[in-house]
Amino acid sequence: MTDISENTATRPKADFLHRFSMRDAGTLIGLIVILAVFGALVPGFFAERNLINILQQSSINACLALGMTLVIISGGIDLSVGPTAALSAVISASMLVAGVPFPLAIVSSFAVGLACGLLNGVLVAHVGLQPFIVTLGTLSTYRALALIYTGGNPVLGLPAGFRSIFNGSLFGLPLAVVIVAVVALVAWIILKKTPFGEYLLAVGGNEEAAYIAGVPIARTKIAAYMISGLLAALAAQILIGRLGAAEPILGNLWELDAIAAAAIGGASLMGGKGSVVGTILGAVILGAMRNGLTLMNVQSFYQLLATGLIILAAMLIDRVTRGRG
Amino acid sequence: MTDISENTATRPKADFLHRFSMRDAGTLIGLIVILAVFGALVPGFFAERNLINILQQSSINACLALGMTLVIISGGIDLSVGPTAALSAVISASMLVAGVPFPLAIVSSFAVGLACGLLNGVLVAHVGLQPFIVTLGTLSTYRALALIYTGGNPVLGLPAGFRSIFNGSLFGLPLAVVIVAVVALVAWIILKKTPFGEYLLAVGGNEEAAYIAGVPIARTKIAAYMISGLLAALAAQILIGRLGAAEPILGNLWELDAIAAAAIGGASLMGGKGSVVGTILGAVILGAMRNGLTLMNVQSFYQLLATGLIILAAMLIDRVTRGRG
Amino acid sequence: MSPRLQFAGISKLFPAVRALDDVSFSVGAGEIHGLLGENGAGKSTLLRILSGVYRPTAGSVLIDGQPVTLNNPVAARAAGVAMIHQELQQVPRLSVAQNMFLGHPLTRGGIFVARGEQERRAAEALAALDPSIDPAAPLGSLKVAQRQIVEIARALLDRARIVAMDEPTSSLTPSEFERLAEVIVGLARDGVAVVYVSHKLDEVFGICKRATIMRDGGVVDSVDLAQVSEKSVVAMMVGRELAQEQHRSHATGDVRLSVRGLASATKVHDVSLNLNRGEVLGIAGLVGSGRTELLRLLAGTDRASSGTIEIDGKAVRFSGPRDAIAAGIGLVPEERKREGIVPLRSITSNMALASMGVFAPRGVIDHRRLKRVAAEKMKRVNLRPFLLDRPIRLFSGGNQQKAIIGRWLAAGTRILLFDEPTRGIDVGAKAEIYHLIEELAAEGHSVVVVSSELPEVIRLADRVLVMRDGTVAAELDRASLSEQAIAAHAIPQTQMQVGKTGPQARQ
Amino acid sequence: AADLAPLNSDTEKDRIDWSQLEAKFGAFPKLPDGTKAGAVSKTLTNEYWRSLGEGYKAFGDRVGVPVVYQAAQSEGDQLGQLTIAEGLVTQGYNVLLVSPQTDSNLQPIMEQAKAANVPVVNVNDAVIPQAEHYVGNVQRDNGVRVAKWFIKNRPNGGKVAIVEGQAGVYAAVQRTDGFKTTITEGGKFEVVASVPGNWDRQTSYDAATNILQQHPDLIGFYANNDGMALGIVEAVKAAGLQDKVAVFGTDGISDAYASIRAGELTGTVDSFPVLTGEVALETALRLVAGQKLPRVVATPQALITKDNADRYSGPDARKALLEDAAVGQ
Numbered sequence A, B: 001m002t003d004i005s006e007n008t009a010t011r012p013k014a015d016f017l018h019r020f021s022m023r024d025a026g027t028l029i030g031l032i033v034i035l036a037v038f039g040a041l042v043p044g045f046f047a048e049r050n051l052i053n054i055l056q057q058s059s060i061n062a063c064l065a066l067g068m069t070l071v072i073i074s075g076g077i078d079l080s081v082g083p084t085a086a087l088s089a090v091i092s093a094s095m096l097v098a099g100v101p102f103p104l105a106i107v108s109s110f111a112v113g114l115a116c117g118l119l120n121g122v123l124v125a126h127v128g129l130q131p132f133i134v135t136l137g138t139l140s141t142y143r144a145l146a147l148i149y150t151g152g153n154p155v156l157g158l159p160a161g162f163r164s165i166f167n168g169s170l171f172g173l174p175l176a177v178v179i180v181a182v183v184a185l186v187a188w189i190i191l192k193k194t195p196f197g198e199y200l201l202a203v204g205g206n207e208e209a210a211y212i213a214g215v216p217i218a219r220t221k222i223a224a225y226m227i228s229g230l231l232a233a234l235a236a237q238i239l240i241g242r243l244g245a246a247e248p249i250l251g252n253l254w255e256l257d258a259i260a261a262a263a264i265g266g267a268s269l270m271g272g273k274g275s276v277v278g279t280i281l282g283a284v285i286l287g288a289m290r291n292g293l294t295l296m297n298v299q300s301f302y303q304l305l306a307t308g309l310i311i312l313a314a315m316l317i318d319r320v321t322r323g324r325g
Numbered sequence C: 001m002s003p004r005l006q007f008a009g010i011s012k013l014f015p016a017v018r019a020l021d022d023v024s025f026s027v028g029a030g031e032i033h034g035l036l037g038e039n040g041a042g043k044s045t046l047l048r049i050l051s052g053v054y055r056p057t058a059g060s061v062l063i064d065g066q067p068v069t070l071n072n073p074v075a076a077r078a079a080g081v082a083m084i085h086q087e088l089q090q091v092p093r094l095s096v097a098q099n100m101f102l103g104h105p106l107t108r109g110g111i112f113v114a115r116g117e118q119e120r121r122a123a124e125a126l127a128a129l130d131p132s133i134d135p136a137a138p139l140g141s142l143k144v145a146q147r148q149i150v151e152i153a154r155a156l157l158d159r160a161r162i163v164a165m166d167e168p169t170s171s172l173t174p175s176e177f178e179r180l181a182e183v184i185v186g187l188a189r190d191g192v193a194v195v196y197v198s199h200k201l202d203e204v205f206g207i208c209k210r211a212t213i214m215r216d217g218g219v220v221d222s223v224d225l226a227q228v229s230e231k232s233v234v235a236m237m238v239g240r241e242l243a244q245e246q247h248r249s250h251a252t253g254d255v256r257l258s259v260r261g262l263a264s265a266t267k268v269h270d271v272s273l274n275l276n277r278g279e280v281l282g283i284a285g286l287v288g289s290g291r292t293e294l295l296r297l298l299a300g301t302d303r304a305s306s307g308t309i310e311i312d313g314k315a316v317r318f319s320g321p322r323d324a325i326a327a328g329i330g331l332v333p334e335e336r337k338r339e340g341i342v343p344l345r346s347i348t349s350n351m352a353l354a355s356m357g358v359f360a361p362r363g364v365i366d367h368r369r370l371k372r373v374a375a376e377k378m379k380r381v382n383l384r385p386f387l388l389d390r391p392i393r394l395f396s397g398g399n400q401q402k403a404i405i406g407r408w409l410a411a412g413t414r415i416l417l418f419d420e421p422t423r424g425i426d427v428g429a430k431a432e433i434y435h436l437i438e439e440l441a442a443e444g445h446s447v448v449v450v451s452s453e454l455p456e457v458i459r460l461a462d463r464v465l466v467m468r469d470g471t472v473a474a475e476l477d478r479a480s481l482s483e484q485a486i487a488a489h490a491i492p493q494t495q496m497q498v499g500k501t502g503p504q505a506r507q
Numbered sequence D: 001a002a003d004l005a006p007l008n009s010d011t012e013k014d015r016i017d018w019s020q021l022e023a024k025f026g027a028f029p030k031l032p033d034g035t036k037a038g039a040v041s042k043t044l045t046n047e048y049w050r051s052l053g054e055g056y057k058a059f060g061d062r063v064g065v066p067v068v069y070q071a072a073q074s075e076g077d078q079l080g081q082l083t084i085a086e087g088l089v090t091q092g093y094n095v096l097l098v099s100p101q102t103d104s105n106l107q108p109i110m111e112q113a114k115a116a117n118v119p120v121v122n123v124n125d126a127v128i129p130q131a132e133h134y135v136g137n138v139q140r141d142n143g144v145r146v147a148k149w150f151i152k153n154r155p156n157g158g159k160v161a162i163v164e165g166q167a168g169v170y171a172a173v174q175r176t177d178g179f180k181t182t183i184t185e186g187g188k189f190e191v192v193a194s195v196p197g198n199w200d201r202q203t204s205y206d207a208a209t210n211i212l213q214q215h216p217d218l219i220g221f222y223a224n225n226d227g228m229a230l231g232i233v234e235a236v237k238a239a240g241l242q243d244k245v246a247v248f249g250t251d252g253i254s255d256a257y258a259s260i261r262a263g264e265l266t267g268t269v270d271s272f273p274v275l276t277g278e279v280a281l282e283t284a285l286r287l288v289a290g291q292k293l294p295r296v297v298a299t300p301q302a303l304i305t306k307d308n309a310d311r312y313s314g315p316d317a318r319k320a321l322l323e324d325a326a327v328g329q
């Protein structure tokens, strides 16, 4: 009365691989469609220089979106990435301007990012508040701290040596792109190969089951927010390296782009689901779109329209290629 | 399993009532604390005129937050309320300026709000996309439409007759406050007394079970988004009546305030849970805070800080008085 | 020598509920100890204390005579306790092996998850129970029964000193229980103390030497099962004698539901059946034979790809459950928690969900009428505790089930479809639900009962359809009804051979 | 650019008034064939920036140079603006006119443009410290002019309030500071409130209502832009204090003019965006033609009230401003 399951034994595995690739394939198709459309409409869109531009312009959002993806997988959301970046930027920048050695300043920036993430994580995991509201509150709080710390003024005159760290290039790619690629690789390994990655998926997928299985729920969530804070700080370092200045209002609305990239890439805001590859593709979709619309000289109102419609279209493509959920 | 339940028969009921009122009581305590603090710090804070001001200034957010509450209860979220308000505002305003009779213009505004909500709802309910992403996409789309429609210019010169509709007062209360109070009453009745209210709570509480029990899932969700759109349009009418102009950039970041009010009032972004009374209290908390900070002439950076901290504090008070989640 | 496991004066208070009251008993090494009691008696709460999910309000747990502090699941695991939870505690998106090792993954160098090694060890643990389960498959692709087996196999991985099993067979068929029984006996032979909770008394009598019976959070007695009858154990559980009721038929000759050539895109092929007024139609079959899917087609929750449905001679088409409900059909689903209840809402709201039109004829709910009907229907199904405003999630499974039955009574449903109506429900409540089904039939309702428990089908059904591979393999009337007859038709001929020579050939 | 001192557009010595361009550098020079200009500004949701674009286009049409004018999707979209500017550099425009969101967000453009040998002109608002060329007015001066109006027209002093733009934005900080410092110098005026209006009409309306309720004896408001000022006007009207409270905005958008003519808004500081656009493009194209210009070209500002609104609007505005310049105002 038992062995009926025999013949289904191999099926689920094939199905799993199939669905796995389908997932990111949906996003990839979205990207290819968008690239093809712009390639056809914009001369020079496929120039090597422009493709590098797209990567470079996507790199900061990709960096944030990777952290966001981990938080989203854990069942949370981090609206405070922009202000976290701003706070860590102005603090490290003012250290740099005061002559503190680069490594120390950079490490301090990361420490600030981690601390911001820690606070978010503790409020979510230990106090049990809703992630959306916690990070909405810290969104204002961190921004205010950055403004108060600087009196609202930009921190100017970052040392050239510091800037060159982030402005170099490697194998013909801007260093920022290389750094984010490395971060993506690490995130991919974390998610696919480490216990922490499993914990994230488990906590976001079924928190009670994860607890009963002995997964350290609070630590997992807090770590996700801290990574998000850390990557926000890294994005801030890349940016102030490029800009040569740190502003307290830096990172305005970054959270929306990062969430959009993660969602286009297949992360579910219900938790338990998300893909590093997908998120990177999502960030490049958004970057390519901005770049292409600019090169086409589309007026800003229509760019806004296109942004909205492309987010919807990407989700639709995704939905069609991937199935519900 | 039998006899123990008999003698606990009264206990759990008391407990339930207790907890039921505890819920909104938590929010109420938050409001009282904030009022007390400002009352102590700001002379004239409790002046009748100022209390009316607070209500008036909370009314628009309360109006939006009521719609948001219904959407959140259904398990969704509506980030597009601000642009929906803007689009309906500029369309009705340009009709008014062109001499269209008031009722027709107002009805058109409502129709625009309903249409915006309908699109959100269809994409969520029928296409099965994530509410956060759908309304993030329509956030840009509706805003772009409002900007394109007006070329970015405000629509000025609304007829005085129209403005007086929304600027009058009744029983010594500004009409805007009265309107929103009526809306709140209707929302309360909907949630407590109608099948639609039960459906909302069921769909947000357990969609699969609701489906099997014959609840019209799609219609319920779509209706929630349409109500949210309608209330955004109503808020827009109140606002343009007050300001005498309709701007395409009206309603920037309204969604965050509305979500904050609903969440402070006890709505859970996981769906299935929320309170009309709580939401109204949440909106008044935010309004009182803004009012008090202005009267104290707190510098803008510190206002931002206070905004963040008060959102966190309100959630903490709520959490402590109500128990987890 | 001190017993392997000892509960000493354990009490547990929840807000307004005393779930456990001074529970003491012990289990020796190598003993398989049954834990019996009605829904809500406190069995799961006790085991959750043992596995570190809850902390006791008073009392202590001793292992090998030493008091242990079990503050969380990790501590319990470290103390040598493995637990199979009543509710499946799994993450659908992770693989079978990842679920089995969740919380304590095998690693390479302490950094990377050793997937291959995990899958190998998982396959070993699964081999004794169901070797067909692929450890690399995502758990969500498995059927409920297979998921339950994974849950059992997970507990075996730990080589624990104490294994607690909370209704491990609620989704399993008798033959799967046979294999589990072998595994449990093996554990006991190795000196493991096993605590076994089940509502299926024959299982408990089959493998346990002793059992503790709980009622209302307290211990009634610990008994030697060889010395007591099933009947007296039931009496201890329920606190009174349960009359053994016999099947009674109320079927009439009027065909109410007539199905011809019904098929779904996936699992159901060419099903035809008739259902009469007052009739209870049983549907038996193996797991995966398509019973649930057939019910879902009839209830309108899934779309049929071909075939016709007639009710009282009129053809109907369902584009959703609403249509089926309007036609007088209601489904009491298999997975109560996922498909049945809206957990935060009250009993009344859950009951009224399918009949809002009745309670709100003019758009506004008539709460007085609603209250009256809720009181009436819930009295009818004997809801306990009788607290209509209490959120349904705080009720026991049996009472949740009663509320869902009440939902269809309130909606005036004439055709009731039950999918595994007594899964996870205690003997007392089970008898009540059987009684209720018979009463409904007597009143002229037509009832379909899908069940994997053959005694249940035989107890209830006027007529039984046996399904195999998505189609009706046989129709048995009461005269020809027996467990052997059903099994003979349910098992495909080719597999019968395998079945005979398989490891489960105990008995 | 490394040895160039960080630009402070308000104090830079190497400057020239817009009115002197032709006098000092001659008639508009001949341009290389195919010259095209690219411009990027903050946002088109504010009329000020659309008018600036009109100025670019008007001057471009006059001299036969095509101008591409783009803007970020919203104020504060710093990286989006950078993307746009980078796109313009890639596309090979001969000169760039940029109005950055912040002092630093377009910094990378300065380097990329230098590498591509494209001159960059910073037009108004935020100031890139490395900018070699700046066309625009003195932000601080907006506030100073309004303060001077109060000092002159309300000799008895009194309570005034400021409604600020988005916290931390350059123009908001400078305008607020100019007003606050100037008006409190004599000791007669008291700034009783300086609160954020976030460039938003509704927020400003609510803030003004609260301030008026607390200080019914207030004599004036200064708002960092006109949209906020128009919101304040409505609040003042609703409080029935329109005869007692003077309201000033900044920018000189057309709605502000309309409101001034209707006797509601007391005044605004017009910084003549169309003219600024014309001057900026002229400056940029002179650079393309190889002329060496001073680092800062100052564009005009004027306090507009009901009395002089007509003089500064319409076709004669340019003439009026040239007259002002001649008088040395």
Ligand SMILES: Nc1ncnc2c1ncn2[C@@H]1O[C@H](COP(=O)(O)OP(=O)(O)OP(=O)(O)O)[C@@H](O)[C@H]1O
Pocket (backbone or CB within 6 Å): C014, C015, C017, C018, C019, C037, C038, C039, C040, C041, C042, C043, C044, C045, C046, C086, C394, C395, C396, C397, C398, C424, C426
């Ligand atoms: N988390 C909780 N909060 C409040 N009450 C609870 C909680 N968990 C269990 N209870 C209550 O404790 C009592 C014992 O429940 P328990 O789940 O232990 O029963 P059980 O014997 O396992 O029943 P079943 O056979 O239905 O599984 C019940 O009255 C139940 O409602």
Ligand SMILES: Nc1ncnc2c1ncn2[C@@H]1O[C@H](COP(=O)(O)OP(=O)(O)OP(=O)(O)O)[C@@H](O)[C@H]1O
Pocket (backbone or CB within 6 Å): C143, C144, C145, C267, C285, C286, C287, C288, C289, C290, C291, C292, C293, C294, C296, C302, C334, C452
């Ligand atoms: N449409 C569906 N949606 C979700 N789950 C489904 C659906 N149809 C079937 N299932 C699940 O698939 C499994 C097999 O269902 P099927 O109808 O084939 O078998 P069954 O004979 O009812 O077996 P079981 O004994 O598991 O109820 C069950 O666990 C059922 O819950």
Ligand SMILES: [Mg+2]
Pocket (backbone or CB within 6 Å): C043, C044, C045, C086, C166
């Ligand atoms: Mg139990």
Ligand SMILES: [Mg+2]
Pocket (backbone or CB within 6 Å): C291, C292, C293, C334, C419
């Ligand atoms: Mg089934």
